[in-house]
Amino acid sequence: MTKKNLIEYLEPIHSVGYLARINFRAFSKALEKLIEPHGVSAGQWRFLRVLWEHDGVTQRELCRKVGITEATGVKGIASLAAAGFVKRTIDTRDKRKIIITLTPHARTLEAKLIPMVVEVNERALEGITKKEADIVRRVLAKTYFNLTKEN
Amino acid sequence: MTKKNLIEYLEPIHSVGYLARINFRAFSKALEKLIEPHGVSAGQWRFLRVLWEHDGVTQRELCRKVGITEATGVKGIASLAAAGFVKRTIDTRDKRKIIITLTPHARTLEAKLIPMVVEVNERALEGITKKEADIVRRVLAKTYFNLTKEN
DNA sequence: ATGTAATACTTAGCTTACGAGGCTTTTGCA
DNA sequence: TGCAAAAGCCTCGTAAGCTAAGTATTACAT
Structure with missing residues (x-):
């Protein structure tokens, strides 16, 4: 490992991890500006996006699809329920499971909010080819x- | 906008924002496993990486290079100082500024920790060409x- | 020289995220 | 059948991030 190679790892701009972090924040912030007037936070959005496509999943499955741990999911889903976006129902066949279902109000939000994430993505990808x-x-x-992956 | 296009935005895997978020967590977690035995958290690492290249910068400049707000920087730098990795000195010529300087101990960590981030990056990029x-x-x-950007 | 604006850091309060460990229900097997 | 293991969710403590508003110092225009 030459000194030059080492420097590359010290300059954040060369690190995918660094770029992932600053882009995550930038995407969140841009989206937040658009959706917060509708009473939806970026955190809530992440759940809603999955639920619009897969309504009625268990809490664990929802967390897996959102890409967070179950500990984090508990809080996020509680916030969705408090805001009136979802209903939590204990599965009758397996009382360990909790089924998350969208409220009618949350379903109506889909048509309003999707164009906003489309806008954020298009703005982000401006000047970038489809191939790239x-x-x-x-x-x-x-x-x-x-x-x-394991190991 | 066709229904098919909308679905693409609902499937997280098609969203750069989603991919940025899960990659940021994955990079952090992988790095944490390697560096925590040396008493360094992923958050502290982000500051150290910059300081190894640019020691003696102001707090504001450090935050800018790390890619966080100054409010977040206050906490992070306090944690670094508490751990004995940096010293905070008020600039004599401009008493508003605080200069962040690495301690000798933090400087010795560079040689130990850099190979670890190299390892994480190499593992992440396995099977990916340099061009990609x-x-x-x-x-x-x-x-x-x-x-x-502004607009 | 002085009052206003800009700069640099801090505080308070909130959100999103994690790991470790705990509780309840179900499953599987001796 | 009965009990250990697994599955599914929850609690607690902590980290890392943000915005908005606050304090202190310096720069600048008049």
Whole structure:
């Protein structure tokens, strides 16, 4: 490992981890500005996006799809329930499970909020070709897999 | 906007923002496992990485380079100082400024910790060509710029 | 020289996230 | 059948991040 190589790792701009972090914050903040007037926080959005496509899943499954731990999910889902976006129902066949269901109000939000995330994504990807964007998504899916797979 | 296009935005895997978030967590967690035995948290690491290259900067400049707000920086730098990694000195020429300087101990950590972040990056980028990795870094720098620029 | 604006850091309060460990229910097997 | 293990959710403590508003110092225009 030469000194030059080491320097590359010290300059954050060369690190995918650093870029992931600042982009995560930037995406969140941009989205928040658009959706908060509708009473939805960025954290709540992450759950809603999954629920619009997969309503009636268990809490564990929802957390898995959102990409957070169950400990974090408990708080997030409580916040959704408090805001009147979801209902929590104990599964009758397996009383350990809690089924998360969207309220009618939360379902009506889909049509309003989706264009906003479309806008944020389009703004972010301005000046980037479809081919490049596809590479980015594929590579980031792979780095995540590489870092989280066993051993 | 067709229904098919909308679905793409609902499936998290197609969203750069989602991928950025899960990768940020994955990078942090992987790095944490390696550096915590040396008494360094992932949060502290972010500051140290900058300081190893730019020792003696002001608090504001350090925060800018780390990519966080100054409010967040106050806590992080306090934690570094409590752990004995940095010293905070008021600038004699401008008493508003606080200069952050590494302690000798923190400087010795560089040689131990850099190989660890190298390892995490190499593991993350396994099976990805240099060309693809370059595209990812360039695109993520651009999306960040696009989302944070004035307009 | 002085009052206003800008700069640099801090505080308070909130959100989102994690790990470790605990509780209840279900499952599987001796 | 009965009991240990697994599954599913929750609590607690802590970290890291943000915005908004506050304090102290310096710069600048008049």
